[in-house]
Amino acid sequence: MNDHTAKQFDEDLKSLSEMIAEMGGLSEKLVADSITALLDRDVGLAQSVIATDKAIDALQHEVEEKAVLTIARRQPMAVDLREIVAALRVSNDLERIGDLAKNIAKRVMALEGQLQPPKLAGGVDHMSELVISQLKDVLDAYSRRDAASAMEVWRQDGEIDAIYTSLFRELLTYMMEDPRNIGFCTHLLFCAKNIERIGDHATNIAETIHYLVHGEVLADERPKGDLTSMTTLTYAEGR
Amino acid sequence: MNDHTAKQFDEDLKSLSEMIAEMGGLSEKLVADSITALLDRDVGLAQSVIATDKAIDALQHEVEEKAVLTIARRQPMAVDLREIVAALRVSNDLERIGDLAKNIAKRVMALEGQLQPPKLAGGVDHMSELVISQLKDVLDAYSRRDAASAMEVWRQDGEIDAIYTSLFRELLTYMMEDPRNIGFCTHLLFCAKNIERIGDHATNIAETIHYLVHGEVLADERPKGDLTSMTTLTYAEGR
Numbered sequence: 001m002n003d004h005t006a007k008q009f010d011e012d013l014k015s016l017s018e019m020i021a022e023m024g025g026l027s028e029k030l031v032a033d034s035i036t037a038l039l040d041r042d043v044g045l046a047q048s049v050i051a052t053d054k055a056i057d058a059l060q061h062e063v064e065e066k067a068v069l070t071i072a073r074r075q076p077m078a079v080d081l082r083e084i085v086a087a088l089r090v091s092n093d094l095e096r097i098g099d100l101a102k103n104i105a106k107r108v109m110a111l112e113g114q115l116q117p118p119k120l121a122g123g124v125d126h127m128s129e130l131v132i133s134q135l136k137d138v139l140d141a142y143s144r145r146d147a148a149s150a151m152e153v154w155r156q157d158g159e160i161d162a163i164y165t166s167l168f169r170e171l172l173t174y175m176m177e178d179p180r181n182i183g184f185c186t187h188l189l190f191c192a193k194n195i196e197r198i199g200d201h202a203t204n205i206a207e208t209i210h211y212l213v214h215g216e217v218l219a220d221e222r223p224k225g226d227l228t229s230m231t232t233l234t235y236a237e238g239r
Numbered sequence: 240m241n242d243h244t245a246k247q248f249d250e251d252l253k254s255l256s257e258m259i260a261e262m263g264g265l266s267e268k269l270v271a272d273s274i275t276a277l278l279d280r281d282v283g284l285a286q287s288v289i290a291t292d293k294a295i296d297a298l299q300h301e302v303e304e305k306a307v308l309t310i311a312r313r314q315p316m317a318v319d320l321r322e323i324v325a326a327l328r329v330s331n332d333l334e335r336i337g338d339l340a341k342n343i344a345k346r347v348m349a350l351e352g353q354l355q356p357p358k359l360a361g362g363v364d365h366m367s368e369l370v371i372s373q374l375k376d377v378l379d380a381y382s383r384r385d386a387a388s389a390m391e392v393w394r395q396d397g398e399i400d401a402i403y404t405s406l407f408r409e410l411l412t413y414m415m416e417d418p419r420n421i422g423f424c425t426h427l428l429f430c431a432k433n434i435e436r437i438g439d440h441a442t443n444i445a446e447t448i449h450y451l452v453h454g455e456v457l458a459d460e461r462p463k464g465d466l467t468s469m470t471t472l473t474y475a476e477g478r
Contacts, residue, residue, distance in 0.1 A: 061456075064327070068320055071310040081307055088303070092331065172425060176418045182411060186428065193429070217300075 005074055012070040013080075016063060016087045017143070023059045023094040024139040026052065030101035031135060031198055035128040037108045038191055039121050046108035049101055056098035063091040079215070086212040090142060093201040093208075097135070100194040100201075107187045114184045123167040124192060130160050131195050134202040142209055150209035153202055160199040167192050248313040255305055255326045256382070262298045262333040263378040265291065269340035270374060270437055274367040276347045277430055278360050285347035288340055295337035302330040318454070325451040329381060332440040332447075336374070339433040339440075346426045353423045362406040363431060369399050370434050373441040381448050389448035392441055399438040406431050 030049050037045040067084045070076075076084070134153050141149040171185045171192070211217055269288050276284040306323045309315075315323070373392050380388040410424045410431070450456055 064324060068310060068324055071307060072314050072320060075311050075314065081311060085303060085307055088327070172421060175414065175421050175425075179415045179418060182414050182421070186411060186414075186425075189425065189428075190432070 009070065009074040009076060009080065012066070012074065013083055016066055016070070016084070019059055019063050019066065020087055020090055021143060023056055023091055026056050027094045027097045027101070028132070028135055028139065030056070030098055032132055034101040034104040035195070037105055039125060041108065041111060043109060043112055046105035049105035053098045053102040056095055060091045060095040063087060082212055082215060086208050089208045090205050093204045097198050097201050100198050104191045104194050107191050110187055111184065123163065123170060124188065124195070127160060127163045127167065127192065127195055130163070131199045131202070134160070134199055138202045138205045142205060145209070145213055147210050147213035150206040154206040157199050157203040160196060164192055164196040244313055248309065248315060248319065251305070251309040251313065252322055255302060255309070258298055258302050258305065259326055259329055260382060262295055262330055265295050266333045266336045266340070267371065267374055267378065269295070269337055271371055273340040273343040277343055278364060280347065280350060282348060282351055285344035288344035292337045292341040295334055299330045299334040302326060321451055321454060325447050328447045329444050332443045336437050336440050339437050342433050343430045346430050349426055350423065362402065362409060363427065363434070366399060366402045366406060366431065366434055369402070370438045370441070373399070373438055377441045377444045381444060384448070384452055386449050386452035389445040393445040396438050396442040399435060403431055403435040
């Protein structure tokens with residue numbers, strides 16, 4: 001790469017970073033808004049989440065095209081290629097996070113008019129706070145290329161999974177106690193699963209930061225704590 | 240691109256296609272196996288699905304690296320870049336399909352020993368057959384660069400969504416009828432949602448084929464038929 005190409009390459013990278021930062025800001029906002037909409041049963045806010053998700057999808061395609069054009073034009077070296085592969089991966093995870101927030105928002109519409117056992121909101125609230133802070137931290141870590149902070153996010157995902165598992169059991173119990181809770185709790189189960197998966201994508205971004213900084217894939221298995229797919233809560237237990 | 244580079248580029252593309260074909264074959268097998276495991280309650284088969292999913296993840300990273308290196312080395316023109324962007328997108332969708340099959344397999348473990356209302360399997364079975372045939376058709380369309388066949392897959396996704404919506408209502412009804420069904424039906428709800436999302440990814444691949452062949456993004460909105468997030472089945476309705 002000559003000086004001129006190197007300068008253009010740096011500009012390309014900068015513009016990629018700006019697009020990712022924009023996607024990151026949007027996705028943080030969508031996650032927070034979708035959960036506020038869920039907790040406050042705010043249909044108008046839910047609708048705005050659904051509309052804004054399209055902007056994230058469009059940005060992801062822009063990142064993809066910009067990344068590919070940058071590689072084709074500047075022929076970067078291995079270390080610089082990593083920057084671009086990382087941008088592709090992060091934008092992918094952010095796009096999925098936007099989708100998950102959109103799914104939560106869609107459920108808010110479904111819940112309109114249904115009775116809500118007030119106790120339930122507590123578990124969702126606590127879990128969401130953690131996920132939102134994980135997402136914020138990992139996006140900060142990405143913008144600072146800070147692998148150590150990213151690893152902290154990576155390690156904390158187990159806590160979210162533990163809250164999800166206990167919330168899952170709690171919701172099943174409510175359903176068993178009173179069948180009138182079934183409709184509401186089913187939607188809440190899907191919302192909780194979506195929030196848990198947003199946490200997984202924050203963890204993926206942490207892995208991408210590790211790869212970007214250290215040039216190698218994380219050797220450890222990710223701390224995997226969502227045990228609900230293994231959960232068998234019988235009727236008797238639920239009483 | 241000179242003749243030599245062009246030849247190398249063709250070889251790179253061929254090797255990308257082979258990786259995608261391998262991913263496609265694996266993902267078809269995982270989807271079929273995970274559903275067989277669910278319907279037959281076959282824990283051994285479920286475990287093999289979970290193990291095989293890692294191979295798809297590894298292939299996706301290989302496709303990503305190969306794609307990026309190909310662009311950097313051969314500096315393809317716009318039309319050839321599309322081939323590579325399409326490979327990236329398709330491998331992404333196939334990786335997600337593998338994940339969804341793995342999630343179904345994990346639920347099979349959870350269901351071990353639980354009573355199963357036999358009627359329920361029917362809806363899952365029918366939906367799965369459609370999804371598996373959609374996946375097969377769209378992968379064939381990709382290998383033949385056949386945009387017309389891809390569009391057929393794209394149009395048929397609405398049918399899967401309709402079956403899912405009716406299955407969702409049916410499962411809620413069973414839960415309301417007898418709380419002992421709640422544990423089982425909840426897992427089945429998540430499985431059904433995963434199958435429906437596999438259909439969505441087949442639709443995404445169809446959109447990528449359209450983009451690859453015609454060089455433009457599909458203007459139409461995708462036929463979106465999963466209305467369950469909008470479904471409010473009250474206790475009274477369910478009886």
